[in-house]
Amino acid sequence: MVNAYLYSFARLRCSLESISRIFMASVERPDIPFVFDFTQNEYKLTSWCSYIARDPLRYQDCTVTSVDHRKSSGSKEHEYLCITILHTSGHTAFLVVERCVDVSSSSDAMKIGVQSTAPREAYDRLKTLKKLPKDDGESISVTKWAFNNPDRTPSVLQLSVALSVVSHHAPTYNVYAYQCYWYAHTASELLRLLFQGEDVTSDPSKKRQRGKLSSCNVPTQDSIAAVRDGYQVAWELLNNQMSEVREELQNNTMV
Numbered sequence: 001m002v003n004a005y006l007y008s009f010a011r012l013r014c015s016l017e018s019i020s021r022i023f024m025a026s027v028e029r030p031d032i033p034f035v036f037d038f039t040q041n042e043y044k045l046t047s048w049c050s051y052i053a054r055d056p057l058r059y060q061d062c063t064v065t066s067v068d069h070r071k072s073s074g075s076k077e078h079e080y081l082c083i084t085i086l087h088t089s090g091h092t093a094f095l096v097v098e099r100c101v102d103v104s105s106s107s108d109a110m111k112i113g114v115q116s117t118a119p120r121e122a123y124d125r126l127k128t129l130k131k132l133p134k135d136d137g138e139s140i141s142v143t144k145w146a147f148n149n150p151d152r153t154p155s156v157l158q159l160s161v162a163l164s165v166v167s168h169h170a171p172t173y174n175v176y177a178y179q180c181y182w183y184a185h186t187a188s189e190l191l192r193l194l195f196q197g198e199d200v201t202s203d204p205s206k207k208r209q210r211g212k213l214s215s216c217n218v219p220t221q222d223s224i225a226a227v228r229d230g231y232q233v234a235w236e237l238l239n240n241q242m243s244e245v246r247e248e249l250q251n252n253t254m255v
Contacts, residue, residue, distance in 0.1 A: 045124035099183035122173035145197030182220040
């Protein structure tokens, strides 16, 4: 009898798990522009941050689960961030954030800015992806942070404020100070410090390759303290603005 009961219970559990998987698979991908795009899109980063700030409630169910600092293989050795976003429905979205230069140029080397030494206007951009890149020879993960503390998980709105602060801190691209290496490291470190990121780097030895070109260290500015202070100011200002809007809406409904 006991064996028969356990067998029946096991079958019931399997059936319930199957139904759960079918239900989750049937949940449609969220229709949330600028994060859950149905096609791969590219945005100027400051414009993307403005889009998020205009309608923050639309993104309240989206949180950042990880930030992967990646390095391209080959001669360019470009560095950028891959960010994973989780929606409460269980769907995930993937964002690439990077600092480039001279986006109007047809030369890839010019766009990445590796060969440009004169200070020029930076072009920080964000791309939406269907899947994350892997360590497949084209790029490697040099540092990865996971945000597992539910009380400290960054929202998409907080992500947008952090990225905007980093971009505005150094709007000029300088190969000796504010290049892609600086942006990727500064943005990922800022998020780690603000939201208690956990180091989940798959191969810690790869960290030595961060910020290097042809095995040589590329000089960057240490801006972590400045952008952290800038974030606190920007976030407080945004919160005050949202409070004013909520209060105005409440007053209008009471009239």
